[in-house]
Amino acid sequence: MKWDKYIFTEFAAISYGKDFMELFNQMEDLKIIGEIHSIYRNVINFKDDKGIIYAISSENIGNSPFTLRVNTKDIDFRTFGFKKGDAIFKSNNRLNLQGILNIKLGLDSCLWMPKVKKKAILNKAAIAQNIKCFNKFILEKGSVGGCRYYYLKNYLNINNYRPGIVEIELAKRIDCFIDAINNNYMNKEQINPLIGFGIGLTPSGDDFLVGFISVLNIVITNYSYRIKKKLINLVDIDKISTTDVSRQTLYAAIKGRTEEHILNVIDSFLGEDKKRLKFSFKKLFEIGSSSGTDLAVGIVVAFILLINNFNMEE
Template sequence: MINSISGDTDFIKVINNSTFTGFVHSTFNRTFNIKCFENGDLYTIACNRLDNGPNTLIVDIDNMKPMKIEANDRVRVEENLLYIGDQLTISIDKACKWESVLPTYPCNVEILKRNLMKMKDFINIHGVGGGMKKNVITLNLFETEVSNMLENRTLLLLNELLNDRISSALPHAVSLLGLGPGLTPSGDDFLTGLFTIFNMKNSPFYPYRSFCEDVLKKAKTLTNDISYMTLKKAAIGKVRESIISLLNALLIENDEDLNLSLNKLLNIGSSSGTDIALGIVFGMEANIRAGG
């Protein structure tokens, strides 16, 4: 048996209520995902090197591979213990509860403006190319074409949002779904960042956050299960701890905090962190321009 270090409040509540059954959906070195029979959602078990996130438990091991978890292993809960086939039992007794709570959009955006400039400079130097950020040297014509499509579609999306044409912006956002490289495609990661900003209270786009749900309605058949689940949570403002840390850092004058939080985010996946970060930049700048 291993202990959970921390976990999403809702996930822990489900386990405590002993109402969770499912099967292992997918496995990786640092995580595995469980498909829940009760609601169809994906839940993640992550090693201790990763950050908290929606529907996620962080457990006290540094690599999942020795656990020999396999796809389709049955999952159940008994007496507050999570059983993964016959291979693994997870206790939540010592788990710290974590909840995704976004900061409020600031009334004065001057600090935010300065930090966004620093953030863009940081991404230009340290961000991973090949997705929303163009590679200086492209390896093939397909990569170049995908990169151009991502750029053109985000520009069309921005134009509609800034002109308060939310319904016209919808097809441009939908056109990003499933587009680009990665387990979670670059277009999806970008939208995750954008959805996050839509859900910041007091932001100019907060009254239009149903836009995120409208995009999500189209996403089920346009991307994979893992990416869809991330978008589903981001559409209601539920995102990873590293994203929330960055948002908090953007609202204060502390370059060290900003750089540390940016570095953590950019290290997610291959280009996922960079793509999410650029979605955040896009959303923040759109809010600033919409707010006058």
């Protein structure tokens, strides 16, 4: 498909995150909103003048605080001819990308607001059953290359899997992180080695932490609060060494904001609807090459930690 077939094409925005809309509303008409940072099949990332990354995505990408979704699944942004550094303008309540693509924000566009309620009390029995459900799911659907090996080795006692070098090292770093939490000596030496470790747009160590922190944002107990407070104090978001997109995702998680598919898994994990849980896992596992699996492992390990320390909530 040639990109020149798309000249002057217009799509409508179907949803947008709060952070995205705040950026759009504060910009004057015919002014540059940002410059393209990276281009993928279903996503265009761009940076504003403060270095914050936002995304324009197809509708098959989940809602997120910094994302605007357009009303199409059949799209490949790579075919439009956009380049890194191309400017994105605000023009008459539209986003204009190089005169090739307009995205209209109208009455049919809606603000995405997460509906997951915070919890202070855990149903240990339900979570234990959901962990068993996840164990089957990761064996059947989990992607290799990231956190899957760590989970199989440490929680399922499966040792007949031949991991790669990255998987082995990642497992060691997660072990160190969890041991530090369990023994109450967490410091930068246990967290920094995880950040930026792994391959891809969002390295596996970062994905694990995003899933882990996202649970602590929803489950509000004395124990979870202490862990999260320690993490927030130790992670210097401006100095960490990772990709721009992953830094933005970590920043959002630390601020208590995360994307739709992650929230759906956490919310499902707190309940007893197995059908909904499996569907939410399926959607999460579809993210990236191993990112969905890595996020899920971070989520489940956080829940395991919380129910294993249930008596510390008082």
